[in-house]
Amino acid sequence: DIQMTQSPSAMSASVGDRVTITCRASQGINNRVIWFQQKAGKVPKRLIYGATSLQSGVPSRFSGSGSGTEFTLTISSLQPEDFATYYCLQVSSYPYTFGQGTKLEIK
Amino acid sequence: QLVESGGGLVKPGGSLRLACAVSGFSLSDHFIDWVRQAPGKGLEWVGRTRNRLYDYTTEYATSVRGRFIISRDASVSSVYLQMNSLQPEDTAVYYCLRVAKVDFGEWVDPWGQGTLVTVSS
Numbered sequence: 001d002i003q004m005t006q007s008p009s010a011m012s013a014s015v016g017d018r019v020t021i022t023c024r025a026s027q028g029i030n031n032r033v034i035w036f037q038q039k040a041g042k043v044p045k046r047l048i049y050g051a052t053s054l055q056s057g058v059p060s061r062f063s064g065s066g067s068g069t070e071f072t073l074t075i076s077s078l079q080p081e082d083f084a085t086y087y088c089l090q091v092s093s094y095p096y097t098f099g100q101g102t103k104l105e106i107k
Numbered sequence: 108q109l110v111e112s113g114g115g116l117v118k119p120g121g122s123l124r125l126a127c128a129v130s131g132f133s134l135s136d137h138f139i140d141w142v143r144q145a146p147g148k149g150l151e152w153v154g155r156t157r158n159r160l161y162d163y164t165t166e167y168a169t170s171v172r173g174r175f176i177i178s179r180d181a182s183v184s185s186v187y188l189q190m191n192s193l194q195p196e197d198t199a200v201y202y203c204l205r206v207a208k209v210d211f212g213e214w215v216d217p218w219g220q221g222t223l224v225t226v227s228s
Binding site: 001038043045046049050055089091094095096097098101 | 149150151152154155166167168169202210211213214215217218219220221
């Protein structure tokens with residue numbers, strides 16, 4: 001199975017901060033990554049697909065980068081509604097695997 | 108729209124069958140995935156049933172392969188997750204999700220509320 005190692009597992013930040021979350025794949029997966037946001041008590045929501053493409057309706061402060069084994073999700077200027085848990089998912093090969101999640105909390 | 112049902116309390120070693128009722132699109136034309144989330148934990152992909160073009164073949168997570176079986180019944184527009192030899196670590200909310208017919212089509216639609224499976228003696 002491909003391991004997706006996500007870091008950090010938790011972090012605190014302030015409104016307006018720039019935040020970067022990283023996922024490292026245990027083998028090359030081209031651009032086969034999707035990022036999700038999950039707010040407390042809610043179901044997940046897709047943010048980024050194909051490592052870099054913004055899902056329709058998602059604010060442009062979210063962006064994704066990377067290819068191969070290293071992927072990042074960046075929030076350029078944190079807003080209060082962005083405090084949530086973020087997950088990466090590899091869809092390169094079966095079984096699909098998620099990162100363990102990054103919980104983003106208010107500082 | 109996809110609506111999950113069939114969750115409940117089951118003893119370790121027991122079995123349970125979840126259902127996913129589909130409406131608003133052709134089930135035979137779409138892949139359907141199951142994803143689960145244990146209470147307070149992360150997301151885990153469980154498995155997939157492919158569409159008619161791929162003979163409805165299936166894939167499974169390593170943790171459930173050999174215990175879980177995904178099937179579908181087009182006559183009632185439903186997908187099923189048969190779960191056998193259940194263990195406490197299978198306790199989770201289970202979601203069924205449509206894969207859109209585009210590249211990176213995984214789970215574009217809003218997720219449903221899922222169905223909770225609790226494995227406990």
